[in-house]
Amino acid sequence: MSDVDIVLIGRNEAQRLPAALAAAKRSGARLVYVDSGSSDGSPEIAEDMGAEVVRLDMSRPFTAARARNTGAAAFHDPAPYLQFVDADCVLAPGWIETAKDFLAQHQRHALVTGWAREEQPDHSVFNRLIDWEWRAPAGPIDACSGNLMVRRSTFDAVGGFDGGFIASEEEDLCARLASDGWALERLPEEMVTHDAGMTRLSEWWRRTERAGHGLAQLGAKHPGRRHTERLRAWLYGLALPVATLVLAVLWWPLVILPLAIYGRSWLSGYRTLRNTGTRPADARAFATLFTLAKAPVLIGMLRFYLRSMLRREMRLIEYRKDRA
Known part of the structure; x- marks a missing residue:
């Protein structure tokens, strides 16, 4: 059994999903794809590629936090490390081994993340801005994106993500881990490529509004x-x-x-x-x-x-x- 379980979450990412799934599968880790009510055939794509698919219960408002928790719970004999990936992201070759080795060698660390880059930064000023934001300094951190690797034992100990958050659920998780005395780190290594696909001011505005909701x-x-x-x-x-x-x-x-x-x-x-x-x-x-x-x-x-x-x-x- 692999030392790492991967939870890939997505909603209406049919175009990006095959690349995300293929990269995750190449790592050799076990994989669960959690779908949040897609209408573009994403679950069927994942099933055709041999992934275990979990459909999120849509009787309640969906959130990325709920999807990640649902995916984590799908592993009945969990591995020591848990990697979360969003379906608009493709894992970089070697990241899983790099992150796992770091956590194995640094027992005070609960969580590790890396650098992301935009796949099409020249497509719009909004994509370039997001690409700039991804390149945060490496070293000790107090927050990160949803693409991260965490010790399964510490993740379970703090109760996973708070499913009530619609944004900033990753920072909430980081805050709770840090309050329990754990260290968090960003490695100077490429972790994922990301496809924001953002071309309109209205899209940027809504994304920023969501960030404000999470901030509050x-x-x-x-x-x-x-x-x-x-x-x-x-x-x-x-x-x-x-x-x-x-x-x-x-x-x-x-x-x-x-x-x-x-x-x-x-x-x-x-x-x-x-x-x-x-x-x-x-x-x-x-x-x-x-x-x-x-x-x-x-x-x-x-x-x-x-x-x-x-x-x-x-x-x-x-x-x-x-x-x-």
């Missing part, structure tokens, strides 16, 4: 975590726009004051990006998106607060019609 949900469970980011969303997403409108009514030349704050924020982001080697055109575009992002982040936060107040279920905010 994370704050409700871990109040001290990413507190500054939530404050920035309130400042740039609400306080400054309101101030701009009020000053425009009182005496329009005063509008230059809040606009100058936005400009300073943009310039700071641009300089940081240029100092890290980002080419000028991308630095300008990324800095603009960083500044604009505070609005959808705040909308996502407000959506979480409203759902919580009304005791509504946390339903996924989908940024593309054909994907989760």
Whole structure:
């Protein structure tokens, strides 16, 4: 039996799924594919490729966290290590062995992740931004994406992912592991290639709104975590726009004051990006998106607060019609 079990999760990823499944199978690890209500034949594709398919119970709102937990529970004689992969990602050759060896040699570490890269960064500015975000520094971390390897014993000990999260469930898992004294690491190794397939501003906006929902949900469970980011969303997403409108009514030349704050924020982001080697055109575009992002982040936060107040279920905010 392999030392690693792979849980691959997806929804409407028929085009990408064969490559994701093939790469996972080449690793030699056992594999379970969990499908969250696909309408594009994804489960049948996985079955035709010989994968064990688990269909998520859709009587409840689906989340990536629920899908991952369901996949993990499908292994009745679990391996020591558990690798999670999203179906829009393809595992890099050698990653499974690299990650497993690291955890075997570092007994204080519960979780390890690596670098991702976008398959088509030149397809849109949004893809390039995501590609830039993937290249976070290697070393000790306090959060990561859903593509990760974790010790099965520690994963079970903390209760797996919180199925109520629609986003940031990975960071919640990291927070709980860290609070139990475990170390987390990002290796300077390629882990997956990713296909964001994002070409429209509306898709980026919805994806950022979902991130804001996760940010608020994370704050409700871990109040001290990413507190500054939530404050920035309130400042740039609400306080400054309101101030701009009020000053425009009182005496329009005063509008230059809040606009100058936005400009300073943009310039700071641009300089940081240029100092890290980002080419000028991308630095300008990324800095603009960083500044604009505070609005959808705040909308996502407000959506979480409203759902919580009304005791509504946390339903996924989908940024593309054909994907989760």
